[in-house]
Amino acid sequence: MITVTLIGAGNVATHLYKIFNNTDQVLVKQWYNRTLKPIERYKTKLKITDCLEDLKETDLYIIAVSDDAISELSSALPFSDRLVVHTSGSASLYDLDMKHKRGVFYPLQTFSKDVDLDFTEVPICIEALHKPDYKFLKELGIALGCKVHKVNSDQRKALHLAAVFANNFTNHIYRIAHEICEKDSAEFDILKPLIKETARKIETVSPYRAQTGPAKRGDKKTIKKQLKALDNSTHKAIYDIMTKSIKNTYGQR
Secondary structure: OEEEEEEOOOHHHHHHHHHHHOOOOEEEEEEEOOOOHHHHHHOOOOEEEOOHHHOOOOOEEEEOOOHHHHHHHHHHOOOOOOEEEEOOOOOOHHHOOOOOEEEEEEEOOOOOOOOOOOHHHOOEEEEEOOHHHHHHHHHHHHHOOOOEEEOOHHHHHHHHHHHHHHHHHHHHHHHHHHHHHHHOOOOHHHHHHHHHHHHHHOOOOOHHHHOOOHHHHOOHHHHHHHHHHOOOHHHHHHHHHHHHHHHHHOOOO
16 A cells, blocks of 8 residues: 655645545645645544654655745655655646655646546656656555656656646636626526537547637627727737737738
8 A cells, every 4th residue: 555645735736645545546645835834624534644754654745836836845844755746737847846756646636625527637757866756656656546648857847837738828808708797797607518528529539620700700790899898908919919929920911
């Protein structure tokens, strides 16, 4: 059985605890956070602590905190020569203190604490300095039922940047669409089948081939009308730059 210590109490750490707790191949022995309140509810299930000096020895220490805190926190760990990984898509492997065996265990997905997630659908991107550590992290990912991908730092950072466009920016576009509907008392839920089909389509068709809409068609009249209908200057600017990008991609003027 693989023993794990979780460090941090955000969305990723919470989901990792849930999936680890649902497999008999992994045991979370301890959970650290700088304040106990976020993990207080789990104190009857495992040891929780807000003191780094109290950390016990386990096979793996997973730092799931903000990127800015990784370096300082890894340096503050009161031990060396143990396998310590972070879960960031953009932080460097070398942000971890060199006194540790260093690695990355990056689940490429969007996480919200209160939203259930099928972890078998989550790709795990792993990176390690040494082959035995890579093999260990691969075995951990497989134990969770995940598809594991060996990536280097540049590839991981590219995937994270692409994920910002594919998820964060896309979700913000959903928010804008929601505001546009609210303005005229239209039901946003009517758009949900369209949103689902757009995501489903790229399972079989490339994003390039899947593109539709007035910008792709070069429908100048519709574009002009829709720009005029937008009274929020930020929304108008986003519409304009996205339209120009699509037109440039497909050779429209």
